[in-house]
Structures are given as structure tokens and as C-alpha cells.
Amino acid sequence: MPRDVDVYADDVHVNALHGLIKDLAVDEPEVSETDTYHSTLSHYKLDGYVMELVGSFKVRAMGSRYEVLVDKLLLKExxxxxIGDVRVPLMPLGHELVFNVLRERPDRYEAIAAAMRTDLGEHVPLLKRISETCRLSEAHAAFIDGLLGLNGEDRLFRNKREEQGGDET
Structure with missing residues (x-):
């Protein structure tokens, strides 16, 4: 069972969403920052579950940076x-893969990559868009491509230096 239910939103929507479910709130939205993560967090009790509203989420790890862009990228995919009579969008697997690789969670990213490989074509458009909006170290880029069984010209995650044919100065 999940420890909690995460609801991701761009920062511009956090206060409005909080207002809609304020009666379930355990706390108020607050900026949370560590060496690895940045977000605006708030927590709610929902039918025995803890729900976490996560706004403006960013992950930094070993030279990589990934920002969760809900409106611009993820909601469309x-x-x-x-759930009952409510349509609920689920976070795309492409996000989950990048997010969990940067968090060093093999228990999650291995299963996610295996699921994605069964129909990789379905996931490629979003993965390409994520690769254009995030900054991945060469090690992370090669690792994610390897998890997906991609190499050579098939690689999705190429760093900017590689695309420009040399080193950045």
C-alpha cells in the first residue's frame, strides 16, 4: 500500500487547490528545501490516507536537475x-522514471522501465519533451537510456554538449 497519495501541481495552483480541500488540511502550504529537493508542501487526511500536495517540485542530484512541469508537460500525457464519478489524471511513467532515477530508487525505476519497455513508443514523445526541459548529467542520461534499452542513435537523453558536438565553454 502507498504511504501517501501525492498530488503534483505547478506553484501557481497550490493556493487554489489548498483552498478547495482546506477542511482536510493538516498544515498550510510551506516551501520545503533540501540539497536534493525543492517544493511547496502541504498535507491532508483523506479517508484514512495522507495526501501530500506538492507544488513546484524540483529534484537536483549529481549534476542533474529536473523540474516537474505539470501544466506544460505532464497533464497532457x-x-x-x-475514481467513483471523478476523472483523475495519473502521473506519466516518463516522469516517474526520471524522478526515481535521480532519487536513486532502483526498487521503483527498474519496474517502471520494464513497464515502459513493453510499449516504448507510447512513452517516447513525453520522454523527448522531458529531455528538452531538464538537465541530466551524462551519467544519468546514459543510465536512463540504458534502462529503456536505447543506445547509439536511438538515445533519447543527450546532453547539450553532445548535441553541439563538443564541450561547453
Whole structure:
């Protein structure tokens, strides 16, 4: 069972979303920053579960930086499920893969990559867009491509130096 239910939003929506579910709130939205993470967090009790509203989420690890861009990237690619009579968007696997690689969570990224490899073509458009908006170290880029079984010209995650044909100065 999940420890909590994460709801991701761009920072511009955090206060409005908090207002809609304020009666379930355990705390108020607050900026949370560590060496690895930056976000605006708030917590809610929902039918025995803890729900976490995560706004403006950014991950930094070993030279890589990934920002969760819900409106611009992820919502358009989200698979929708019905919970009762409510349509709920699920976080795309492409996000989950990059996010969990940067968090060094093999228990998650290995299963995610295996699921993605069964129909990689479905995930490639979002992965390409993520690769254009985040900054991955060469090690992370090669690792993610390797998890997906991509190499050579098929690679999705190329760093800017590689694309420009040399070193950045």
C-alpha cells in the first residue's frame, strides 16, 4: 500500500487547490528545501490516507536537475482513471522514471522501465519533451537510456554538449 497519495501541481495552483480541500488540511502550504529537493508542501487526511500536495517540485542530484512541469508537460500525457464519478489524471511513467532515477530508487525505476519497455513508443514523445526541459548529467542520461534499452542513435537523453558536438565553454 502507498504511504501517501501525492498530488503534483505547478506553484501557481497550490493556493487554489489548498483552498478547495482546506477542511482536510493538516498544515498550510510551506516551501520545503533540501540539497536534493525543492517544493511547496502541504498535507491532508483523506479517508484514512495522507495526501501530500506538492507544488513546484524540483529534484537536483549529481549534476542533474529536473523540474516537474505539470501544466506544460505532464497533464497532457496523463492517463485518466475514474475514481467513483471523478476523472483523475495519473502521473506519466516518463516522469516517474526520471524522478526515481535521480532519487536513486532502483526498487521503483527498474519496474517502471520494464513497464515502459513493453510499449516504448507510447512513452517516447513525453520522454523527448522531458529531455528538452531538464538537465541530466551524462551519467544519468546514459543510465536512463540504458534502462529503456536505447543506445547509439536511438538515445533519447543527450546532453547539450553532445548535441553541439563538443564541450561547453
Amino acid at each position: 496523463a492517463r485518466m482513471v475514474m
